[in-house]
Amino acid sequence: xxxxxxxxxxxxxxxxxxxxxxxxxxxxxxxxxxxxxxxxxxxxxxxxxxxxxxxxxxxxxxxxxxxxxxxxxxxxxxxxxxxxxxxxxxxxxxxxxxxxxxxxxxxxxxxxxxxxxxxxxxxxxxxxxxxxxxxxxxxxxxxxxxxxxxxxxxxxxxxxxxxxxxxxxxxxxxxxxxxxxxxxxxxxxxxxxxxxxxxxxxxxxxxxxxxxxxxxxxxxxxxxxxxxxxxxxxxxxxxxxxxxxxxxxxxxxxxxxxxxxxxxxxxxxxxxxxxxx
Numbered sequence: 001x002x003x004x005x006x007x008x009x010x011x012x013x014x015x016x017x018x019x020x021x022x023x024x025x026x027x028x029x030x031x032x033x034x035x036x037x038x039x040x041x042x043x044x045x046x047x048x049x050x051x052x053x054x055x056x057x058x059x060x061x062x063x064x065x066x067x068x069x070x071x072x073x074x075x076x077x078x079x080x081x082x083x084x085x086x087x088x089x090x091x092x093x094x095x096x097x098x099x100x101x102x103x104x105x106x107x108x109x110x111x112x113x114x115x116x117x118x119x120x121x122x123x124x125x126x127x128x129x130x131x132x133x134x135x136x137x138x139x140x141x142x143x144x145x146x147x148x149x150x151x152x153x154x155x156x157x158x159x160x161x162x163x164x165x166x167x168x169x170x171x172x173x174x175x176x177x178x179x180x181x182x183x184x185x186x187x188x189x190x191x192x193x194x195x196x197x198x199x200x201x202x203x204x205x206x207x208x209x210x211x212x213x214x215x216x217x218x219x220x221x222x223x224x225x226x227x228x229x230x231x232x233x234x235x236x237x238x239x240x241x242x243x244x245x246x247x248x249x250x251x252x253x254x255x256x257x258x259x260x261x262x263x264x265x266x267x268x269x270x271x272x273x274x275x276x277x
């Protein structure tokens with residue numbers, strides 16, 4: 001499979017599985033969750049990166065030890081020999097059979113199969129980029145950061161050739177990021193209201209004319225911090241998929257990150273919005 005985000009987005013609205021598809025006994029950020037996401041129609045999986053005290057790169061959301069593992073210690077203070085024995089707990093706080101995967105394991109499992117967005121790669125950029133290159137997957141990876149000079153310096157220094165998107169709240173930040181010597185393929189926009197220029201059809205059309213993609217989030221990470229003007233997965237599940245996934249598709253966004261891949265994929269396909277004409 002050849003990986004080219006721009007070409008893929010011309011064919012269909014790309015769906016990103018936020019931490020995979022996790023429900024019931026299958027925890028997030030595990031190979032099982034990512035496999036489930038691909039079966040449900042995801043084009044990209046989003047993975048969180050962390051590391052152990054002895055430098056092992058692991059797929060885990062930093063700071064979620066108590067919630068996801070029932071473990072009180074920070075994994076960055078623990079050796080890999082201990083971490084690999086831990087097991088995720090399910091929604092009932094009961095241990096599952098699933099342990100923490102290494103970055104190597106996840107990349108090898110999904111090499112040649114889907115796009116992969118590595119979140120929080122700026123914590124260990126040199127080490128992470130070396131792993132990506134060792135697996136020969138630079139075209140399959142997408143990096144994203146907010147527009148801070150320290151993060152852009154990292155991208156430029158360690159992964160300038162890897163596809164990259166800036167996470168922005170205004171157009172000025174796009175100009176800053178695009179001025180750097182990096183492989184800028186698009187922008188993740190954050191907006192609280194529909195009146196924001198970042199979600200206007202005119203803005204999206206300008207980005208497309210520049211050969212850039214625009215990423216929108218239907219996920220709800222914190223309901224107090226609106227990511228996409230309320231056009232969320234919650235809104236879809238509470239009876240208004242047209243005002244959520246439909247609105248995002250109709251605006252012309254190229255990439256949508258969701259916690260509900262199957263339901264959004266089925267809705268978009270049923271309403272004729274998944275494939276680009």
